[in-house]
Amino acid sequence: MPSQTEKTLRNKSEQIGILCVIVAGCLWGLGGIVGQYALQYKHIQVEWMIVIRMGLPGILLLLFSYQRYGYEIFTPFQNKLEAFRLIVLAIAGMWISQLTFYLAIQYSNAATATILQYLYPAIIATFLTIQLKKLPSLAMIVAIILSIVGAFLLVTNGHFDEIVLPVNALLFGLASAITSAIYTLYSVPLLLKHNTIIIAGWSMFIGAIIANFFHPFWQVTNNLDITAWLAILFVVFIGGMVGFVLFLVGIKRIGGAKGSVLSTVEPLATVVFSVLILKINFTIADWIGAICIIMMILLLSIKKPS
Numbered sequence: 001m002p003s004q005t006e007k008t009l010r011n012k013s014e015q016i017g018i019l020c021v022i023v024a025g026c027l028w029g030l031g032g033i034v035g036q037y038a039l040q041y042k043h044i045q046v047e048w049m050i051v052i053r054m055g056l057p058g059i060l061l062l063l064f065s066y067q068r069y070g071y072e073i074f075t076p077f078q079n080k081l082e083a084f085r086l087i088v089l090a091i092a093g094m095w096i097s098q099l100t101f102y103l104a105i106q107y108s109n110a111a112t113a114t115i116l117q118y119l120y121p122a123i124i125a126t127f128l129t130i131q132l133k134k135l136p137s138l139a140m141i142v143a144i145i146l147s148i149v150g151a152f153l154l155v156t157n158g159h160f161d162e163i164v165l166p167v168n169a170l171l172f173g174l175a176s177a178i179t180s181a182i183y184t185l186y187s188v189p190l191l192l193k194h195n196t197i198i199i200a201g202w203s204m205f206i207g208a209i210i211a212n213f214f215h216p217f218w219q220v221t222n223n224l225d226i227t228a229w230l231a232i233l234f235v236v237f238i239g240g241m242v243g244f245v246l247f248l249v250g251i252k253r254i255g256g257a258k259g260s261v262l263s264t265v266e267p268l269a270t271v272v273f274s275v276l277i278l279k280i281n282f283t284i285a286d287w288i289g290a291i292c293i294i295m296m297i298l299l300l301s302i303k304k305p306s
Contacts, residue, residue, distance in 0.1 A: 031239015153262025
């Protein structure tokens, strides 16, 4: 039987973990808001910002991993299949996922882009059900219905004969959800064998190298003032790297299941911050759509498909 002191320490550790995951979700949400400010108000090019957002954290994560694990950071490249999988993950899962997400923000807003991206759990659940050739559970059917209703309300504002969301925003938002699903599924074999930070660091770094061929980081097309640079630093470090580290610390203390449920604070925080900070006009239909998708995430997080 654990002593009272052990129980107290365990509860305190879990409380810290919960706080870390919630703060991580809020920072990710703020990162999307600041990203929208950088793209729409400071006119920073998406392609250039993505190179910086992946490159700097990727380098720092790899340096941290090297200091802690040494040459172990190169083990994913010792197997040709794993190296190929890592490169595909970096391109399809990291680079394209980041690019489509921020393009969706550019053509709409951070709240809409985040909510559309969070359709990816429904995509994963549907894919796994088809792959395993099993009938979907009641929870999954309800989750898919919620995702469809939520997406419909966001896209049409509740009007059956009208699409109020720009087509580019819709397409890039859905592409972001699909590539997020690819990243989640495709990373599993690598994460089962290698450290999470090492895989995240390489996928960011390789993704940045590929993205750099399309828009070199040294080619800044417009003069950036101090607020633009502060926005970029926030998106890269506070809304990206710090949020990622806090999330890892949190799930280490409370477990992946609780972490997945609590991470739903990100779309909710993004919506709230969008309304409060950027004064985005969120209609009743938008709120209902957002709530439907958050409920879908919670349902799939609590009741995972077998």
